[in-house]
Structure formats: structure tokens, C-alpha cells
Amino acid sequence: MNNKSGRQSFRERLDYMVSKLRTDILSGILQPGAYLPAESLLAKQFELSNKSVRRGLDILVQEGLIQKIDRVGSVVMESVRERIRIHFGCSSSLTKDFKLDDLIAEFHRLHPGIHVLPLALNDFDHVNSALELMNNGMLDVLSLNSTQFQEMAESGSAELLETLEPDPGLYPITSEAFLHEGQLFAYPISFSPVVLCYNKAHFREADLPEPDSYWTWDDLIESARQLSEKRGRHAVYFVPASENRYSVFLLQSGIRIMGDGGHHPTLSPETANSLDIYSKLVNNHQIFPKYLAGNHEDETISLFVQEQVSMILATYYNLNEFKDLSLDYDLAPLPTLKAKDPQKTLLVTIGAAVVGNSRQKEAARQFVSFLASAEAQRMIRERSVSIPARKRIAEMPVDDHLNRPSRYLMYRELFPTFSYLRDLGLPIAVLQSFRKLLNAYWSRMINETSLYEEMGRLIAEENRGKAEGATNTST
Structure with missing residues (x-):
């Protein structure tokens, strides 16, 4: 294909x-x-x-x-000499995520005196590349996702953005992604939970029931085993060390530490079990391809489109790669660690913010407001598979010409299960250290005991830092 x-x-x-x-x-x-x-x-x-x-x-x-x-x-x-120009720092993926080029063209039509110049930021170091441009007065508007905003807030850089008035028409949980100390710093444009995406035809051919909300990760592993045996191919893939993937297991178990008898911190049995299940899946190379060197989400999508795997962990943004294809696919909630456990998944929200030192602040505000407006949100709903942040628009019916999954509206039932990375209670820097440790573990450079002890040590250090900070504040 x-x-x-x-x-x-x-x-x-x-x-x-x-x-x-x-x-x-x-x-x-x-x-x-x-x-x-x-x-x-x-x-x-x-x-x-x-x-x-x-x-x-x-x-x-x-x-x-x-x-x-x-x-x-x-x-x-x-x-053209007389036009106001605003520079928009954004990820290169936004063109696919929600038709950014179309949105900019529509803004130009509505505001002929203002022109938006997109500047692609470093996908692997979005925040630092944005801060460099902002500090040099070269950005007026910034796009960022919920994790990137958390990173800015933790570094004290949120104050470089303008505060905005809350918009009650947006899903409240999407605006929460950009709140810091009670102030809103960005308008959400679109959001997505991490979900299970699967090839329906493969399940039919293997005579297997499709995934449902009762699945555990063990159920997924067993179905993947049967799919691999019957199709002679791997069955499931995602980028193992992505913060937006491994964190789901930690969200489902919670992060807790304990002493190991020698008073060295290590992961609690519940937290360790979630990583055990994760490793059981990732290291089973009958069903899961060996860790691909590129470490890009594009590899996951490519394997699924080529029907090399039958299941992936994905966001709704990823589904835009399928919208013009004849791929027979659908969605299900993520499995749980144990039967009857409450469901929980990660939410990723993308928003736009006005840069505080912009020389074109009013024009920048108009563009940010436009991206969250009913007009722009309707374009996202009709022209992409992404979920608009404006509730009324997201839930409106459309005359669909896109290959949208039959369970597209499943996200509405999942709101109680949504969490952001900040709900883990750890800063982004610690989660990035977790990623390096997991890479070392899956590369067999460290063993399981070392992995759990190192993660436990990082968590303990963070907890001590918080306690000391609270003591200093109180005194």
C-alpha cells in the first residue's frame, strides 16, 4: 500500500x-x-x-x-510594504496536525493587513529554540503543547508570554494545560488522548474480537501473539522511550518509591509492575519489532500504514496520516494494568501564545484568538481528523469525506481518564532522565535492579528538593 x-x-x-x-x-x-x-x-x-x-x-x-x-x-x-508581519514559531508537524497552512490563509483573508510568517522550531528542542528567538525579539506568537508549556513553566519562562482571558467555549481541560499560578498563557487549539489504534481487517482475518474497554495489557499481548502467529509479522509498535508512551504506564500505576532494606530508594511494587508489563511487551520480539534506531513517531505510522503491524499507540493527530487512505482501522481505549482497574491515559493539548516582547502584540493577539475561534475550529473539524478545542465545534456533525474511524467520538467518554504529564508530580527534566535510563535498559546496558534504583533515586531527590523548598518558604 x-x-x-x-x-x-x-x-x-x-x-x-x-x-x-x-x-x-x-x-x-x-x-x-x-x-x-x-x-x-x-x-x-x-x-x-x-x-x-x-x-x-x-x-x-x-x-x-x-x-x-x-x-x-x-x-x-x-x-505588501505596508503589511504588519507577525512571526509564528511552531512545529513543522502542525501542517498535518490541523491544516495550519489553511488556517493561516483564512486568517490572511479575514485580516488582509496582517501577515503571518511561520518559523519552524527544532522538533527535538522546541522550548530552547523558541526561547532563543523570543529573547532576540524574533517571535510574536508561539505554538506549544502541554508538555512544552510545563517545561517553560518549570524553568520560569512562562512569564515571557502574555496572559489571556479564559474562553468558556473551550473544553476546560484543554485550557488547564496552559494555566500557571492561576493565569492562562495560551489558548488551546486542539487536543488528543493517547489511544489504541488497530487494523480491523487483521482482526477479522485472524478471527479475533476487536479491542474493547475491558482489555488489559496482558490481553493486548495475547492478541498480539495470535496475530503474529497467523500473519507471520509483528503485531504492535510504538516508540518505547517516548515520554508520551512510557508515561502512560506510570500514570496508570502512579509513581511511588520505597526503601530496599538498605535504605536505598527503589520503585514501589506497583510502579515496578507497570514497567515490568511495559518491558514484557516491548521486549517480546515475536510481537514487537526490535527498537528502531530512528526513534521517530513517523516510523510507527509507516509500519501501520504498510500493514507491518496491527496495533499502535497513537494520538488523533497521527490519524491524519490515514485520512486520505483506504485503511480499515478503528480506535479503542488504552488497556489497563489489571482487570477492573480504572482507565487512565495521557492527554496532549496544542495551544498558541502571544509573546510578551512582541512589537506587534495586538496583531499577535488577533491571530491567537483566531486560532481558537469558531471559524478556525470548524476548519480543523472539517478538514482534519484532529479534535478541535472548542466544544460546540468538536461535537458538531460533518459531511465526512475523510477516512475517520467509526469510534472518532470515543474521546467524549474518556474525559474522566485524561491526565497530563504534570500529574505524575515530576518535572520534565526528571522524565527525560527516565527516558535515558529506559533506553539504557532496553539496550541491556543496565539491568532491571539498576533501572529501578536509579529511577527511585531521582524521585527521592526530587521529593527532598520539594520538601526543602516548602520548608524555606514557610520560614
């Missing part, structure tokens, strides 16, 4: 052409009065038909960036 349909590939090329020309105009590479390359040259450069190129140029005409002159060409408008 191809990773992308022809339609999707064409749309991406057209979007890229429009985005590239828009950026060149707004950044001054193409000055007012300059002519764009001929349509035939653009068609060759971006692998599009002349008709598609004309469609893309029409978008730039509607945005007031260019003017078409019959039998002459397309020229950059003089009025």
Missing part, C-alpha cells in the same frame, strides 16, 4: 508552492513590483499542472499579495 494517495501528494505540493511564494513575498525575497516566475516554470518546479499553479496563484491574489496581469504575469503588490 502506498503511504500517500495521489490526491494527498498533489495537495501537499500545491500547499507547499503557495506557502513558499507567500514566505518569499512577506520576507522580502520577492520585493513589491517583482514578477513571479512564469506559470510553466512554477509548474515544473513544484511538479504541478499549469491549472493547479493558477489555482495556487489565485489564493495569493485573494490574500492581496500579488496581482495577475494578462499576458504579462504575476507581480507582487506594492501594498
Whole structure:
């Protein structure tokens, strides 16, 4: 099966052409009065038909960036000199996550005097790359997810963002992601729980019942074993050391430590058991591929699209890779550690914030407000599989042309199970240290005892630091 349909590939090329020309105009590479390359040259450069190129140029005409002159060409408008420009620091994945390019184009149509210049931030060091640009006065708006905001708040950097007025139309739990000391620092745009995504056809072919809300992780492992035997392939995959994956097991068990008899801290039996189950799954290479070197979420999606595995842990954002494919898939809640345990999963929320030292603060506020508005949220609902943060829009029916799972609205029943990483009670820096320890464990560089003792030591140090901080505050 191809990773992308022809339609999707064409749309991406057209979007890229429009985005590239828009950026060149707004950044001054193409000055007012300059002519764009001929349509035939653009068609060759971006692998599009002349008709598609004309469609893309029409978008730039509607945005007031260019003017078409019959039998002459397309020229950059003089009025571009007068536009307010705001720089938007964001992850490169947002184009897929909720059609960011479409949202920016619509904002330009509604606010022709303001133009948004997206700046892709380092996906592996989002916060630090954003802080560097902010400190140099090069950002006006910042996109960040719930984990990245937690990292900013813990480092004292949340104060670099403007506070915003709460919006009661947004799901309350999504706004909670961006609260710090009682103040709201970003408007949520979209959110997703981590869920189980599975190939329905594979379960039918193996004559197995589909996953349900009663599944435990042992049930998943047993079904994966039967799928692997019958299909002759691995059955399940996700990036093992991702904070958005291993943390689910810790959320389900809670994080507690105890003395090991010699007064050295180690993980409690309940916490250790959750990692035992996790390791039992990840290290079973009959059902789970050996840890892939790239450590990218794209690998998980690629294996699922190619039908190399039957189950993945995913977010709704990941489902946008399937929206134009004929893949027969659906969703289920994550399994639990033990039968009849309450369900619990991780929530990931993406939001947008106004940068405090922006020179275009009013324009930046308009853009952030637009992203959370009913108009923008409706575009997310209709054009992607992501969940809008605005409740009324998220739950509205749509005339669906996308390959959306039949259980798309399952998330509404899962709200009581949602937690953020901060609910673990540990800072992001400690969770990142956990990731390194888990990598060392799965690479057999340390044993299980060392893993539990090192994790216990990190937790104990954090608890001592909190206790000392509370004592100093009280005195």
C-alpha cells in the first residue's frame, strides 16, 4: 500500500508552492513590483499542472499579495510594504496536525493587513529554540503543547508570554494545560488522548474480537501473539522511550518509591509492575519489532500504514496520516494494568501564545484568538481528523469525506481518564532522565535492579528538593 494517495501528494505540493511564494513575498525575497516566475516554470518546479499553479496563484491574489496581469504575469503588490508581519514559531508537524497552512490563509483573508510568517522550531528542542528567538525579539506568537508549556513553566519562562482571558467555549481541560499560578498563557487549539489504534481487517482475518474497554495489557499481548502467529509479522509498535508512551504506564500505576532494606530508594511494587508489563511487551520480539534506531513517531505510522503491524499507540493527530487512505482501522481505549482497574491515559493539548516582547502584540493577539475561534475550529473539524478545542465545534456533525474511524467520538467518554504529564508530580527534566535510563535498559546496558534504583533515586531527590523548598518558604 502506498503511504500517500495521489490526491494527498498533489495537495501537499500545491500547499507547499503557495506557502513558499507567500514566505518569499512577506520576507522580502520577492520585493513589491517583482514578477513571479512564469506559470510553466512554477509548474515544473513544484511538479504541478499549469491549472493547479493558477489555482495556487489565485489564493495569493485573494490574500492581496500579488496581482495577475494578462499576458504579462504575476507581480507582487506594492501594498505588501505596508503589511504588519507577525512571526509564528511552531512545529513543522502542525501542517498535518490541523491544516495550519489553511488556517493561516483564512486568517490572511479575514485580516488582509496582517501577515503571518511561520518559523519552524527544532522538533527535538522546541522550548530552547523558541526561547532563543523570543529573547532576540524574533517571535510574536508561539505554538506549544502541554508538555512544552510545563517545561517553560518549570524553568520560569512562562512569564515571557502574555496572559489571556479564559474562553468558556473551550473544553476546560484543554485550557488547564496552559494555566500557571492561576493565569492562562495560551489558548488551546486542539487536543488528543493517547489511544489504541488497530487494523480491523487483521482482526477479522485472524478471527479475533476487536479491542474493547475491558482489555488489559496482558490481553493486548495475547492478541498480539495470535496475530503474529497467523500473519507471520509483528503485531504492535510504538516508540518505547517516548515520554508520551512510557508515561502512560506510570500514570496508570502512579509513581511511588520505597526503601530496599538498605535504605536505598527503589520503585514501589506497583510502579515496578507497570514497567515490568511495559518491558514484557516491548521486549517480546515475536510481537514487537526490535527498537528502531530512528526513534521517530513517523516510523510507527509507516509500519501501520504498510500493514507491518496491527496495533499502535497513537494520538488523533497521527490519524491524519490515514485520512486520505483506504485503511480499515478503528480506535479503542488504552488497556489497563489489571482487570477492573480504572482507565487512565495521557492527554496532549496544542495551544498558541502571544509573546510578551512582541512589537506587534495586538496583531499577535488577533491571530491567537483566531486560532481558537469558531471559524478556525470548524476548519480543523472539517478538514482534519484532529479534535478541535472548542466544544460546540468538536461535537458538531460533518459531511465526512475523510477516512475517520467509526469510534472518532470515543474521546467524549474518556474525559474522566485524561491526565497530563504534570500529574505524575515530576518535572520534565526528571522524565527525560527516565527516558535515558529506559533506553539504557532496553539496550541491556543496565539491568532491571539498576533501572529501578536509579529511577527511585531521582524521585527521592526530587521529593527532598520539594520538601526543602516548602520548608524555606514557610520560614
